[in-house]
Amino acid sequence: MEKRWRCTVCGYIHTGENPPEICPICGADSSFFELVSQEEEANKSTEVKPTAQPVIPQPDREASLRQALYRISYGLYIITAQAEGRDNGQCANTCFQITAEPPRLAIGINKINFTHELIQKSGKFGVSVLSQTGQNHARRFGYRTGRDFDKFEGLAVHRGESGVLLLNDVLVTMEATVVGQLDSGTHTLFLADVTAGEILQEGDPMTYAYFRSSK
Numbered sequence: 001m002e003k004r005w006r007c008t009v010c011g012y013i014h015t016g017e018n019p020p021e022i023c024p025i026c027g028a029d030s031s032f033f034e035l036v037s038q039e040e041e042a043n044k045s046t047e048v049k050p051t052a053q054p055v056i057p058q059p060d061r062e063a064s065l066r067q068a069l070y071r072i073s074y075g076l077y078i079i080t081a082q083a084e085g086r087d088n089g090q091c092a093n094t095c096f097q098i099t100a101e102p103p104r105l106a107i108g109i110n111k112i113n114f115t116h117e118l119i120q121k122s123g124k125f126g127v128s129v130l131s132q133t134g135q136n137h138a139r140r141f142g143y144r145t146g147r148d149f150d151k152f153e154g155l156a157v158h159r160g161e162s163g164v165l166l167l168n169d170v171l172v173t174m175e176a177t178v179v180g181q182l183d184s185g186t187h188t189l190f191l192a193d194v195t196a197g198e199i200l201q202e203g204d205p206m207t208y209a210y211f212r213s214s215k
């Protein structure tokens with residue numbers, strides 16, 4: 001292996017049996033060169049350089065974990081269900097496509113919600129995809145349970161082919177049949193096949209971030 005010499009004045013590295021007479025960078029003579037040791041060479045080749053240096057001051061572990069989760073982006077949806085003659089709906093951000101073939105999605109619903117009870121009883125639910133003007137729908141369906149009041153009163157809705165109510169003033173609607181569910185502690189993850197879909201409006205969907213910034 002060829003020797004490597006370091007200029008102690010400017011750090012220039014020269015490769016060869018002997019140091020150069022004059023450093024081509026700073027002009028120091030050969031007496032200013034030192035041999036780079038084999039140990040130093042070995043360390044250099046195994047040195048692991050950090051790839052993702054945090055440039056923003058990190059909060060404590062728990063807070064940074066929560067802040068990281070907070071930056072996952074979502075849409076906003078009204079999930080509707082019907083069972084035993086009762087209709088209800090709730091706002092949800094946790095609705096996402098799992099596969100295109102078959103058309104399959106998942107929703108995350110809190111076990112204490114009235115909507116949860118209706119989905120478990122019927123095995124079906126509707127999804128109304130909010131547009132960026134859907135703040136009022138999110139408020140009406142997202143902050144109060146429908147156990148003791150009718151969230152649809154005065155609202156333009158229609159009934160889908162599976163029997164669930166769907167909102168008129170939204171981008172698209174879907175109807176879905178539950179094919180599996182996962183107990184996730186406080187929530188249930190419902191996996192469902194999409195059985196119907198209709199396009200009602202053109203426009204951009206509401207995102208959770210847009211809702212937070214515009215409410």
Ligand SMILES: Cc1cc2nc3c(=O)[nH]c(=O)nc-3n(C[C@H](O)[C@H](O)[C@H](O)COP(=O)(O)O)c2cc1C
Pocket residue numbers: 076088089090091092093094095108109110112113114115116138139141142143144145146147211
């Ligand atoms: C922006 C927003 C997003 C929400 N996302 C969810 C969600 O993904 N899952 C859930 O179970 N609840 C979610 N909620 C809360 C429910 O909409 C809320 O608890 C609702 O009152 C339940 O109604 P229900 O008891 O009539 O079913 C969300 C609320 C808001 C405002």
